[in-house]
Amino acid sequence: MRKIILFGFTLLFFSQCASIKKHNEHLNDLISEKDLKSDVDFTYKKLQRLHPNLYWYISKKDLDYKFDSLKMTIRNPMTSLDFYKKLSPVVAAVRQGHTFVYPATKLKTKKETKALLKKGTGPFSQFDFDYFNDKLYVIKNKSYDKKIKPGTEVIDVNGTKPIDLIQEYNKFYSSDGYNTTLKTRSSGKRFTTFFTNQNGVKDSLKFTFKFNDSLKVITIKRHKDDKTDKQNKKDKKRVTEVDRAKTKAFKKKKRVNGYNSDLKNYNRNLHFEEKDSSVAVMKIRGFKNGDFRTFYKESFNKIKNYKSITFVLDLRDNGGGRVTEINNLYSYLSDSTFVFLDKSEVVSKSSLFGGAYFNGGSFAVKTIKTIFSPIVYTYLLLSVHANKNGKNIYATQTKPQKVNKNSFKGTIYVLINGMSFSASSIISSNLKGSKRATFVGEETGGAYNGTVAGFMPLVKLPNSELKIRIGLMLISPHYKTEINGRGIFPDVPIIPTLQDRIIGNDPEMDWILNDIKPTISSTK
Incomplete structure (x- = not known):
């Protein structure tokens, strides 16, 4: 078995390198009208076969019309990027944030990526941008x-403006x-991705900046900071000199947090x-990476x-992440026995097996997956059931x-945007519906009544090499709102x-601290 797995990984490495080279060589080729229309049909069929609630925000009639109209506009061969710009708005009309098209961009091998990073920080990465009133600003230089x-x-x-x-x-x-x-x-954070999709990775960029009505044209080049290398060497030296307990604690924090x-x-x-620790603030940037169970247990x-x-x-x-993590966190915030999710709807057992497990990957990857497929299929066979309405349900x-025995009993505020x-x-949604917290900020980009996500395979279109990500599970919180298609609204905008x-x-944080001043004063 060990030799088989080793062979599989070796085969995977060489097949990936060959695949990247082939992809890059044909990136700007013109794709025939016939092949493009075939990819349009392929996309719609995949959405219908895999997406459990495709017509939540758009009727079948309207979506049919959009795909038919798209095919009518394809009258000449075009590049994959031009096709991406035609196909993406139609897929976006489904109004599901987890379902979208990736453009076909130039790929790099691990060796090429490592060499690029060694050259230093790219020009875009040297700034933090934000978008206000249709203008892009440098927030941090x-x-x-x-x-x-x-x-x-x-x-x-x-x-480019x-x-x-x-x-x-x-x-x-x-x-x-x-x-x-959303x-x-x-938009400000995504601008650099938009630009790179359009123009590729650049080692230098010519910016036209405006400050106090004064215009300046400045070229920013990829930059290697020698101080960083020196600092890294110092840090490595320090690590060997600190005692083992501190080193162990630092490694644990990286793993847990x-x-x-x-x-x-x-x-x-x-x-x-507060100095008396009366106000605890937990910042979660994403529900992924790290040992969340240990973090929440120790924190609460x-x-x-x-x-x-x-x-x-x-x-x-916070762009999201694991359902198991938010369920665990909620157990520390709920004030009574709770149901966290409704049962998740899926198209079928095969949509999870074929759509998520077997979709994509090289021949070597598929070979390895085949070895473990009986175990996966048995699990799905036992987990997916039809309900009384004939819909296939995956319960989690x-x-x-x-x-939790250490659940928080006091006042809760949630910051959202x-x-x-x-x-x-x-x-x-569950904290809002249970009236457990006061929300401060702006309407969330995610919908109150749930989302189509869970398993989210990348489906490669056969001719254009574009990839479409499709959510396979309709995940709904226990609490709902009658306002369809909107996020969680703040109590304090x-x-x-x-x-x-x-x-x-x-x-937002200043408002909370001001709001709780009377409570803090009364406890002192």
């Missing part, structure tokens, strides 16, 4: 050119339902705002020991559960200004 001040407007990049690119690409993806906050909040090596931060953090034990009376859950910019986190999506919206972002103000 991390580049070697310190003359560029936060609050500087980006007029164009290599001749941000507003033109953002408005074009915002048609290619959707939030869940009808809300607009795009409003995320979920360390993001790209952003140099942790997925989960807990701190206390600490909150209990510190006798905190207010708990703030910060879900801003649907039974009544008891609250347009980038609170997927799993962060599901836990918010607060939207940060551009100036707040530049100087680091947090008006």
Whole structure:
């Protein structure tokens, strides 16, 4: 068995390298009209076979019309990027944020990626951007050119105006339902991806900046910081000199809190705002990576020991993650026995088996999957059942559960914004529906009544090599709202200004601290 697995991985490595080379060589080829129309049909058939609630936000008649109309507009051969721009808006019309088309872009081998990183930080990565009132601004300047001040407007990049690119690409993806906050909040962060999709990875970019009505054209190049290398060497030396207990504690924190090596931060953090620890603040950037059970167990034990009376859950910019994690977190926040999710709807057993497990991958990957397929299929056979309405149901986190013995009994606030999506919206729906928390911020990008996600395979279109991600499970929180297709609305609407972002103000958190002042005073 060991030799078979080793052979499989060796085969996988060489097949991936060959596949990348072949992909890049034909990236700009013109695809025939016939093949493009075939990919349109392929896309719609896959959506119908895999997506459990395709017509939630659009009727079958209207979606049929959109796909038929798309085929009518294809009259000439085109590149995969041009086809992407035609197909994506039609898929986005389904209004499911987890279902969208990936463009076919130039791929790099691991060796090429490593060599690029060794050359230094790319020009886009040297800035944090945000989008306000149809204008792109530098919020944080991390580049070697310190003359560029936060609050500087980006007029164009290599001749491309941000507003033109953002408005074009915002048609290619959707939030869940009808809300607009996801795009409003995320456009500034997505701009660099839009630009790279269009132009590829660049080692230098020519920016036209505007600050106080003064225009400047500045070229930002890929930059290698020598100080970073020196610092890394110092850090390595320090690690060998600190005692073993501290080293062990640091490694545990990275493992438990979920360390993001790209952003140099942790997925989960807990701190206390007041000197007496009466206000506990938990920031969750995403429900993924790390040992969440240990984190929540230790955190809520600490909150209990510190006798905190207010708990703030910060879900801003949280794009979601594992259902098992949000269920575990909710057990510490609910005030009574609870049901977390309704039973999830799927198209069929085969949609999970063929759509998720066997979809995609090279010959070597599929060979390895075949070895374990009997176990997977047996599990799905026992897990998926038809309900009284004839719908196929996959049950997870649907039974009544008891609250954790260390559950928080005090006042709860939840911070949300347009980038609170997927799993962060599901836990918010239950906290909102159970009236367990006060919500501060703006409407979430994820819908109150659930989302189509769970298993989300990438389906490769046979001719254009575009990939479409499709959610296979309709995941619904226990609590619902009559307002269909909208997110969780805040009890206290607060939207940060551009100036707040530049100087680091947090008006949402400030409002909470001001609101609880009488409570804190009465306990002292």
